[in-house]
Amino acid sequence: MPKKKNRKIIQLPQSLDAKIRSRARNLKIGKCYITEDWDLMREGNIIITRLHSNGNITTGFFMVDLGLLGVKDAFYDFNVSDDKLSAILKDNNEEGKFIDIDYDLAHNIIYGAVEYAEDYGFMPCKEYAVAKFILEEDDDNTPYIEIEFGAEGYPTVFCDNQNPRAREIKQMEESVGKGNFKVINIDDLDYEENLDDDEYGLDINLTGKESYSLQRDELFSMENKGDDDDLQEGETIKREDIDGMFIEEK
Numbered sequence: 001m002p003k004k005k006n007r008k009i010i011q012l013p014q015s016l017d018a019k020i021r022s023r024a025r026n027l028k029i030g031k032c033y034i035t036e037d038w039d040l041m042r043e044g045n046i047i048i049t050r051l052h053s054n055g056n057i058t059t060g061f062f063m064v065d066l067g068l069l070g071v072k073d074a075f076y077d078f079n080v081s082d083d084k085l086s087a088i089l090k091d092n093n094e095e096g097k098f099i100d101i102d103y104d105l106a107h108n109i110i111y112g113a114v115e116y117a118e119d120y121g122f123m124p125c126k127e128y129a130v131a132k133f134i135l136e137e138d139d140d141n142t143p144y145i146e147i148e149f150g151a152e153g154y155p156t157v158f159c160d161n162q163n164p165r166a167r168e169i170k171q172m173e174e175s176v177g178k179g180n181f182k183v184i185n186i187d188d189l190d191y192e193e194n195l196d197d198d199e200y201g202l203d204i205n206l207t208g209k210e211s212y213s214l215q216r217d218e219l220f221s222m223e224n225k226g227d228d229d230d231l232q233e234g235e236t237i238k239r240e241d242i243d244g245m246f247i248e249e250k
Contacts, residue, residue: 017130024050024134025060032106033089033098033168042067042151043158046106047098048134049085060134062110066149067156068181069168069237070117071124074131093127111138116149119176122168156182156234159171 014022027050038044050058056079058118063073077084089098115123136142150156157172159165163183172181 005190007050009207010128016076016078018128020076021057024060024078025136027051027058029103029136030057032101034101034106034109035097036099038064038066038109042107042156045099046110047085048103048106049082055082056078056080057085058134059085062128062131063111064113065117065158066109066113066147067151067158067184068117068120068149068172069122070113071128071131072240073125074127076127076134076210084232101117103145105145107135107138107142108147110135112147113149116155121157121171126182145174151182151184156183156184158184160185161187 030049032049033047035041035045043063046062046064048060052058058076058078058237059080061074062071063152064070065072112127117124144202155172155176157165157168159169165183169183234238
């Protein structure tokens with residue numbers, strides 16, 4: 001009878017997506033960050049970190065539209081040095097971009113935005129199917145925090161001249177009807193120089209329209225993209241510009 005050969009079992013490396021799905025939730029939650037003024041701007045970029053015993057981190061990035069569209073983009077890294085994240089935060093915090101946020105609040109913003117968007121027929125980006133495994137499961141183990149979505153009580157489409165969101169507007173007209181949602185073109189917002197909003201105690205410094213939406217390439221870029229022609233460093237935007245002006249009913 002032939003002798004059995006000892007066969008080595010070769011373990012194939014997991015893909016990045018597989019690692020996130022199967023291992024991320026076993027890691028301790030680390031620091032979390034969000035772009036400042038997210039509540040006022042109705043949009044925030046959220047970073048969730050998970051800690052490895054070797055000092056590395058797993059990170060999840062979520063672009064969240066609180067006005068209507070939910071998670072518009074998401075991406076992630078697994079077991080990487082925190083040098084890249086530190087450089088991103090240092091580069092952006094010079095302009096007041098990211099602030100610390102408790103995980104529970106970040107959790108409620110992300111999951112709440114997804115649920116709100118789905119109520120109106122908008123699904124999260126495809127990357128969210130994996131990125132959500134960097135979050136805890138949405139169950140009773142995470143305290144519920146009430147977050148306001150939409151703007152002034154209405155679901156709100158935020159658009160600009162380059163992306164007028166015609167498809168989204170048409171979908172809302174068909175689903176809820178004209179007059180039952182808002183459209184705000186951020187390129188039409190009026191910026192005023194060196195103004196404080198005494199009524200609300202706000203002094204909001206913006207450095208360009210990137211404050212509304214920090215795109216994927218901006219997060220990984222270590223250099224300044226340049227100032228926007230319409231808004232220079234040190235200028236401010238008043239709260240009523242967002243809350244009551246430049247809003248077009250559809």
